[in-house]
Amino acid sequence: MYFWETFMKKIFMFFFLIISLLAGPAQAAFELETQKVTDNVYALVGEIGPRTVHNHALNNTLGFVVTDRAVVLIGSGATPKAAELVEKAIMQVTDKPVKWVINIGVQDHHWMGNSYFADKGVEIIALARTVKGQQANVDDELQRLTREIHDEVTTIKPVYAPHPINADTIVLNLGGIEMQLNWSGGGHFMQDATLWLPKQKVIFTGDVVFHERMLGIQPHTPVLQLQKAFHAIEALKPDHIIPGHGHAGNLAQARRDTGDYIDFLVNNVKKSLVDWKDIGETVNSLEDAPAFKHLKFYDGWHRRNINHTYLYLEAAQ
Ligand SMILES: [Zn+2]
Structure with a gap:
């Protein structure tokens, strides 16, 4: 009897072990990478790849500034859960609150x-233009997010800056640090802004600059304004x-990964239009761009970017 019990136990343990091995290790929770940029200024680097359930749509770069009194956060992530992860990352660096x-x-x-953050009494600051852009695009953004992060979308409560700033540029002094919130003429969206810290010579560019990965020109991307920005x-x-x-x-990296690419698209597509080349010829003639092959997503996005740039510049003529 005793023999059988031990034998069955061993068999059970054996199968348990096999099943655990087949299932693989449990996936670790997603974490942002904290990158120190200069004294008291940090970047929070998210996934370089696409939005997923695992990364809570944190596939972008946010950042924060630690002042004498408290923390200024630039960007809050895509969902409340993402915001919690952002706060956790900040707490690894400082015990000052956002x-x-x-x-x-x-x-x-x-x-x-x-x-x-608003639920904790944190003040949300934005230019009026940016808030208008958020409001105009919120339904589309939520719809797209549903395809990418599924149920987590239902946790999102859109909260906008309660006192949007009606100006194209404003100097803020937060916790003793001077910051300039600028509308530079548009970015990935027309109403995107940048944040400039003149003393530290740091700029939070938002979706005007992409490093390591190719920027996406969407049908709504104002390419000429992006170049200006x-x-x-x-x-x-x-x-x-x-x-x-x-x-x-x-700046050299931003030029190489973004500025040169925008100039490449705009200058070459403009020339194509002057030469009466159609969209197909234009895409084919520009599809090989060795200077940008180091960028992630080159294979999937480059041709589409030429296509969208063509349509945009043709309509802008
Ligand atoms: Zn983005």
Whole structure:
């Protein structure tokens, strides 16, 4: 009897072990990568790839500034759960609380975590233009998010900056640090803004700059304004760039990964239009762009970007 019991126990343990091995290790919770940029300024780097259930749509770069009194957060993530992960990452660096959240972008992952912070009494700050853009695009953004993160979308409560700033540029002094919130003429969305810290020479560019991965020109992307916005960032001569996607870097990297690419698209497509080339010829003639092959998503996006740039510039003529 005893023999059988031990034998059966062993058999059971054996199958349990096999099943555990087949199932693989449990997937670890998603974490943002904290990158120190300069004294008291940090980038929070999300997934470089697409939005997923696992990453809570945190596939962009946010950032924060630790002041004497409290923390200024730039971007709140796409959902309340994402916002909680952002707060957790900040708590690894400082025990000061988040007191201000600045929204510089219209896209979901820049602001849809606002409710998490607003519920704690954190002040949400944004330009009126950006808030208008968020409101105009909220339904489309939520619809797309549903396809990507499924049920988590139901936890999102869109909360906007309660006192949107009716100006194209404003100087803020938060916790003793001067910050300039600028509308530079549009980015990925027309109403995207940037945040410039003149003393630290740091700029949070939002979706005007992409590092490591190719930026996407969507049908709604105002390509010429995006080019203008990039040039406005260059004119400030920043030492540090915290992009909308990818790791923080310097101006040379932003030029190589984003500025040169926007110029490539605009200049070449403009020339095609002057030469009366049709859209198919234009895409085929520009599809090989060795200078940008190092960027992630080149294979999937480059041809589509030429296509959208063509349609945009043709309509703008
Ligand atoms: Zn983005």
